[in-house]
Amino acid sequence: MILPATPKAGAAREQGQALPRPDSQAGARVASAAAAVARLDAWLETMRTRAAGAARAHVPRGYGGPVAHWWQQSLLYTGAGLDWRYEGIITGYLELWGRTLPGQHRQDERWLTKARRAGDDLISGQLESGNFAESAFEINPATAGTPHEAACDAGLLRLALELRWTGHSGWESYAACAERNLRSFYIGQLWNPEALMIGDHPWRQSGPVTFVPNKAATACEALFLMAELSGESRWVEEYALPTLRWIQEHQLRGRKPAGGRGRSSSGERLRGAIAQNSIGTRRINKYFPLYNARCISALLQGYRWTGDEGYAESALGAMDFIARFAQGDGSLPTVVYPGARASTTPSWLAPLGDILRAADELAPLGFSADLSATEARLLGGQDESGGFQTARGFADQAGRSRTATRAQALPDVRDVLHVTGWCDKAFRYLASHAGSQIPAGLSAPFETDCILRGRAMHLVETPDLLEITSQGAVCYRWVKGEPWPQIASPEFWLR
Amino acid sequence: MTGTRPVVALAPLEYRYGLDAAMSLLAAPDPLVADDASSSQPLVLCNVPALAHEVRQRLPHAMVPGPLAAVPGPLAAVPGPLAAVPGPLARNTDAANGAGAVRSALWIEPLTATWEADIKTLAGSVQPGGRLVVIASQPLALLLGKRSLRGNPRPWGQGGGLPAGARIGGISGLLRRLASAGFRLEARYGLHSASAIAANLLDRGLERWGRPDLGDRLHFWARLHYCVPGLMAGMSTVALVVANKVVR
DSSP: OOOOOOOOHHHHHHTTOSSOOOOOOOHHHHHHHHHHHHHHHHHHHHTBOOOOOGGGTTSOOSBOOOBOOSSOOBSSOOSOOOSTHHHHHHHHHHHHHTTSOTTSOOOOHHHHHHHHHHHHHHHHTBOTTSOBTTOOGGGOSOBSOTTHHHHHHHHHHHHHHHHHHTTOSOHHHHHHHHHHHIIIIIIIIIEETTTTEEOSSOTTSSSOOEEOHHHHHHHHHHHHHHHHHHOOTHIIIIIIHHHHHHHHHTBOOOOOOOSSOSOOOHHHHHTTOBOSEEETTEEEOOBOHHHHHHHHHHHHHHHHHHOOHHHHHHHHHHHHHHHHTOOTTSOOOSEEEGGGEEEOSSEESTTHHHHHHHHHHHGGGTOOOOOHHHHHHHHHTBOTTSOBBOEEOGGGTTOOOTTHHHHHHSOBHHHHOBOHHHHHHHHHHHHTTSOSOOOOOOOOOEEEEEEETTEEEEEEEOSSEEEEEETTEEEEEEETTOSSOSEEOGGGGOO | OOSOSBGGGOOOHHHHHHHHHHHHHHHOOOTTSOOOHHHHSOEEEEOOGGGHHHHHTTOTTOBOOGGGGGSOSOGGGSSSOGGGSSSSTTOOSSOOOOTTOEEEEEEEOOBTTTHHHHHHHHHHHEEEEEEEEEEEEOHHHHHSGGGOOTTOSSOTTTTSOOBGGGSTTHHHHHHHHHHHTTEEEEEEEEEEEHHHHHHHHHHHHHHHTTOHHHHHHHHHHHHHTSEEEGGGGGSEEEEEEEEEEOOO
16 A cells, blocks of 8 residues: 655655655664764765866866776776766765754754755856766766766755755756756757657667666656756656656566465566666666666656656565565675576675665655665675775676686675765765764775786775785876876776 | 767777777876976877867867967867867877977877878877877778778768778788887787677677577676787777887
């Protein structure tokens, strides 16, 4: 049974529910989250690009660093990325700042200062086209990255809403920046007026219609926020709701499993999963738990807006699918294929924040699976630097190799890398559980043995430097703040 | 501003791969040279108009000989898109900035018609001990992928002229000529290797045959073998050559 839909988002915001917050947690858990957030905040500071100078006038400012991802890597471009990292960073800082309700004393203004600074990064990095520079995460350098620009918009709009709601000045510039991107890119280029959805490719360009549910969902989140800010329902009615229906069409509905405890069929195990994408009429039947989780918030917003329980059922179904694949150690497969064949190489750490956040959002609707092991796995991914490691198992992504023994013993470089665009997901989730007392945090040097492509290496990260050596020779050196590493041996050219 | 090329308009991966590798190879600090913007920026000779934006979104301060060199400030300050500049980006054979003007250079797509003159420019511009990175299409580039002329009415990267490296033995000839001009070969890599191409063909087949799990594994295997060093470099679509100017 699904609980009644809450009123439209604007009304929810007035009730203090705009940024969903969980019920009060046990003290120890809150303290643990607060300590983790403090250290993660300290690490995030180390990832800022250096102050602008003549030689940097044409380089975006903001949060940088190398990227490890399922699809590909960006270990060479290390400058600021104006991508989905800003969603978690801005929202996380707003979470920390917005502990108290209006009329009461807001806590530390430094969190708001940091949220605004992140918003200012996006404003200064917005191009004439309305796109953001370096917005393609693992594909950087490039612009017009999806879902990244919509995620930036969502961060900007949350910032604008919070500022306006609390009577602060300056919210208009953040709202205008997001609106410009939504109008020129998402509506102007990606909105397909024939198929009635936000696609993943400018619809006027030749080629098949492409649709990626999780990316479209992020765009829908931004559109709901835009509607709330502007008071114009057309952002939702014309664009978001038709797009949500496309997402639902990519979901495996199927029948509910019959009673009993027998082994469920693969079809039943996949029930509720949302397919990764479609190209023309061809559905790509791969099911990524992380990306399924990233559809949930938009589906819930559709439910709150319309009261249509179908959206809530879709959101719950996607989360049930995810929970069905949770392992005892809290890990989740990166992708599940037809036949319920699951790939756990790699298995995410920092990105788990987005899955746990989605579960939080569904709790008021009755979702109650125990994901405490997944939360423990996330927290276990934080090391001395304060950053969260990315994953485990990258070394086996292409299959077990001759170096399997070593690979099992040592993590891959990409596993232990702290990636801003993953750590923001941990940051946002933990900030929502951290309570109001955030201790002082420190980013300490971190080092570990690791491998890359079978070669034994040693990684050292300090607040100023990321350096990786092999047999005493430096094979990767990135001075934090710089847009490219000074040294990168061919192993690190990997895409 | 860097990072300004839309994702849907990016160059084929092997060229971006080479450019990114070049950025790191050219970023290596030289303690003997003062670290000011002008001396640390490489000279860029780019003969593929379609790659001009890719260069620009990585190297907004690139030092460019010829007419653009007179434009004050960084390259990105030049009004309008680089594609609007007559002729290929920065391809200039008679305007070296003087001997030893730069400590590094990036040479993209030597052409049969102009490579001898380009080498003279490079030899006269790069300091002794300085580094030269060359990105050059090889014969496979014209047979496979977006650059292929086969059944492709609008192949990517057209308009610059015939790539010198795309002839049989073209890269070897280029290396010999570079050596005689005072550049010592440091390393040679092939990008988008034949083994990666074969694995990608197979992975697409596996996907069609209902085994996307195996297809993905092959895809990632292909990525791991995308760049090959040494002799196997010739069996790939693009060559990445790293050379040093000999100190005499």
